[in-house]
Amino acid sequence: MEDVFTPAYKGIIFDLDGTLINSLEDLTDALNQVMKRYGCPLKTYEEGRRLIGRGLKNLVFRALGAPLNQDEALVEEALALMKAEYAKRYVYKTQPYEGIRDLLRYLHVHRIPFAVCTNKPDAAAKKIVETLFEDDTFVAVVGQNEGKPRKPDPTQTLEVAAKMGVAPGECIYMGDSMVDYETAKNAGMLPVLCTWGFEDQEKLLACGDAIWIKNPLRAADALKYGHKMYEIFNEKKESQLKQQD
Numbered sequence: 230m231e232d233v234f235t236p237a238y239k240g241i242i243f244d245l246d247g248t249l250i251n252s253l254e255d256l257t258d259a260l261n262q263v264m265k266r267y268g269c270p271l272k273t274y275e276e277g278r279r280l281i282g283r284g285l286k287n288l289v290f291r292a293l294g295a296p297l298n299q300d301e302a303l304v305e306e307a308l309a310l311m312k313a314e315y316a317k318r319y320v321y322k323t324q325p326y327e328g329i330r331d332l333l334r335y336l337h338v339h340r341i342p343f344a345v346c347t348n349k350p351d352a353a354a355k356k357i358v359e360t361l362f363e364d365d366t367f368v369a370v371v372g373q374n375e376g377k378p379r380k381p382d383p384t385q386t387l388e389v390a391a392k393m394g395v396a397p398g399e400c401i402y403m404g405d406s407m408v409d410y411e412t413a414k415n416a417g418m419l420p421v422l423c424t425w426g427f428e429d430q431e432k433l434l435a436c437g438d439a440i441w442i443k444n445p446l447r448a449a450d451a452l453k454y455g456h457k458m459y460e461i462f463n464e465k466k467e468s469q470l471k472q473q474d
Contacts, residue, residue, distance in 0.1 A: 236341065236452055237455045238419060238452045239395045240341060240400040240401070241344075241402075241421075241448065242343070242344050242345070242402050243339065243343065244345075244347055244402075244406070244412075245372075246288055247423075247451065248423055249362075250329075251323065251325075253278055253457070254464075257273075257274050257277030259311060259317075260289070262310070264292065266310060266328070267293065267307065269292070272292060274328045279427075280292055282348075284350075289311050290304055305356075312350065312353075325362070328446055330362070332446055332448055332449065333366065333417070337421075341452065344369040344371070344392065344393055345367060345372075349373065351372035354370055354371070355372065356372050368389075368393045371385050380408050382415065383416035383417075386402060386415075386416045387416055397417040401452060403421040403423060404420075404426075405423050405424075405427055405433075407432055410439055418438060419455060420439040420440070421441075421442060422442070450462070467471030
């Protein structure tokens with residue numbers, strides 16, 4: 230008799246950058262056009278990785294540094310330039326991480342609803358998902374919108390869960406950063422932290438009540454078993470991160 234899939238969790242909401250897609254080079258390349266405009270040092274990809282998080286405005290603010298970022302009008306001007314430059318290269322170098330398409334296919338086949346909630350601007354998020362994935366399989370793709378608070382505020386994440394028809398306590402929020410961890414906790418969801426993204430692993434390891442995964446398909450185990458997955462597979466979190474799945 231065929232095994233019936235009965236997960237402990239009924240849906241999954243994804244972060245986008247550093248979770249589903251590796252957008253580091255396109256974001257940093259766009260940022261460097263802003264840096265040139267204001268005579269600032271160009272950023273390496275490693276520097277870009279450390280700057281990304283909490284939306285484009287925060288990225289520009291941190292990259293400009295003092296005293297430039299103390300001028301709000303200049304920050305807004307730089308943000309507009311960043312958005313324009315990034316729009317030229319949404320998917321020039323950006324690709325899904327290895328294994329992500331397999332995970333999405335698995336979720337789709339098993340009729341587990343999934344969606345995206347990200348701090349990336351809404352139009353950019355929708356365009357990227359539409360280009361790189363079969364976007365009609367996502368229940369929703371929601372980015373940063375005017376008048377809506379950014380993650381880790383859970384407002385938009387909870388709205389997405391409602392669209393999915395999944396209660397917060399029955400939903401996973403999967404991301405690669407401390408912002409994503411805080412979002413999951415604030416929304417009352419299970420935090421699943423992927424270690425292939427932009428955040429340093431040491432920071433993720435400090436989140437003792439999260440699930441850590443090194444391979445996208447391990448998200449299926451998190452859906453099935455929640456925290457029991459380590460016990461079921463006779464694993465320890467720390468050793469699981471150090472080995473290849």
